[in-house]
Amino acid sequence: MVDEKEEIQKCDRCEREFPAEDLIEEGGSRICENCYINAHARIKVCDPWAVRSKKILRERAGLVGSEGLTDSQKEIYEFIVSKGGATRDEIAKRFDMPLEELENEFAILRHCELVKGQKRNDGVYIVPFED
Ligand SMILES: [Zn+2]
Known part of the structure; x- marks a missing residue:
């Protein structure tokens, strides 16, 4: 029908x-x-x-948490979670990735509400969203 x-x-x-x-x-x-x-x-x-x-x-799509992300997005997310927040520079260094490329990954993680920016005394950190 x-x-x-x-x-x-x-x-x-x-x-x-x-x-x-x-x-x-x-x-x-x-x-x-x-x-x-x-x-x-x-x-x-x-x-x-x-x-x-x-x-x-x-x-x-029935996706929750970090499911549905690419491997590098997952790794970046897990790194951020394990450190309780990291700066762009730390992440770029850790993953040996150009900042420009990282920004793209951050944008996706942010849009999935997995991470967010957080201003701290010594700069802006990317932190787990639930923090
Ligand atoms: Zn179309």
């Missing part, structure tokens, strides 16, 4: 069809979750809508 209220719409980017309610409004167009994630491979920091949709995506 088909629910009459279920509208099918095309994703503005990949043009595949999805239930209208599954599309995400983004800058005036409506795109699917896949395109949304791709568009946000380099996501802006502290964008409340992005945090919310990422959370929804993770909930839908």
Whole structure:
């Protein structure tokens, strides 16, 4: 039985069809979750809508904690947790990774609400979100 209220719409980017309610409004167009994630491979920091949709995506995918992260994201997250917080420089040194690349990983960890920035006397630390 088909629910009459279920509208099918095309994703503005990949043009595949999805239930209208599954599309995400983004800058005036409506795109699917896949395109949304791709568009946000380099996501802006502290964008409340992005945090919310990422959370929804993770909930839908049944992901909790650090599941669903790449290996390097997991390692960075575990390092931060084990130290109770670390600066960007410490993390860059530990993982031998350019800061630019790290920022990208932080952005994803932040959007999954696993870590957050915290200002301390000697600088800004990346700390576990629940702290
Ligand atoms: Zn799409």
